[in-house]
């Protein structure tokens with residue numbers, strides 16, 4: 529991409545998830561015109577709550593990124609072996625000299641499923657990363673596993689941390705050393721001068737508490753399900769990220785009023801949590 533950038537002025541990013549947004553930030557910082565196309569009605573809809581979506585939308589717009597929501601891409605246009613833009617489902621065309629597609633992955637598990645392994649969108653593994661085939665293990669993005677931090681639902685996690693943690697469990701299991709995969713998921717995303725750190729999985733939350741002030745560009749969203757803390761999105765809030773891990777691991781129940789008081793450290797709340 530860097531090698532191509534010099535001849536590119538107008539870029540199009542398809543997908544308003546972390547990867548699309550990180551690409552948009554890098555391109556905007558490089559002085560390129562960026563149009564970001566997202567099918568949903570908000571950014572980060574798959575992974576984060578609406579307050580985070582609104583915050584990142586405002587940040588990107590302030591950096592000149594042209595964000596278009598509720599837009600479905602139909603096809604990528606080209607001429608003479610080079611991309612020239614995209615056509616939208618409504619027939620409109622947008623010109624661009626570089627198109628970046630960040631719309632998620634489909635795990636390449638067809639050979640395993642054909643061999644008889646259980647799974648669908650991913651290959652099913654148990655807490656020791658064993659597939660249903662004897663002596664076949666699966667780890668990383670392709671591993672569909674019941675996750676305590678998703679309320680026991682089967683999920684695939686796409687992160688380096690998850691791939692590493694599951695690799696350790698697989699290796700120990702193969703060696704006959706007892707091991708169980710039970711790691712609290714965490715993720716990060718750097719855009720502009722914003723460091724987002726996430727701990728836990730926010731899917732299924734029924735309430736969000738905001739700590740700190742988004743206008744000051746340092747704040748935390750605490751996601752709750754039935755009163756329990758299930759995840760935190762921390763923007764330029766490293767202390768909350770470090771201390772919030774304990775909240776998620778414990779599934780702590782804390783008074784939302786207290787939780788929302790950014791002047792009180794999360795560390796102290798864990799000690800008094802139910």
Ligand SMILES: Cc1cc2nc3c(=O)[nH]c(=O)nc-3n(C[C@H](O)[C@H](O)[C@H](O)COP(=O)(O)OP(=O)(O)OC[C@H]3O[C@@H](n4cnc5c(N)ncnc54)[C@H](O)[C@@H]3O)c2cc1C
Pocket residue numbers: 547636639667668669670685686687688689691715716717
């Ligand atoms: C652009 C981008 C940015 C990312 N940024 C981050 C980040 O900031 N932090 C983070 O934690 N995660 C990030 N991720 C996710 C992270 O890269 C993945 O979660 C991680 O690489 C998963 O490791 P893996 O080994 O499961 O899969 P992969 O890294 O995808 O490796 C799988 C390998 O298997 C090969 N393969 C597939 N099928 C076959 C076959 N039949 N035979 C042989 N080989 C095969 C593939 O070619 C590939 O090389 C990012 C991903 C992308 C795409």
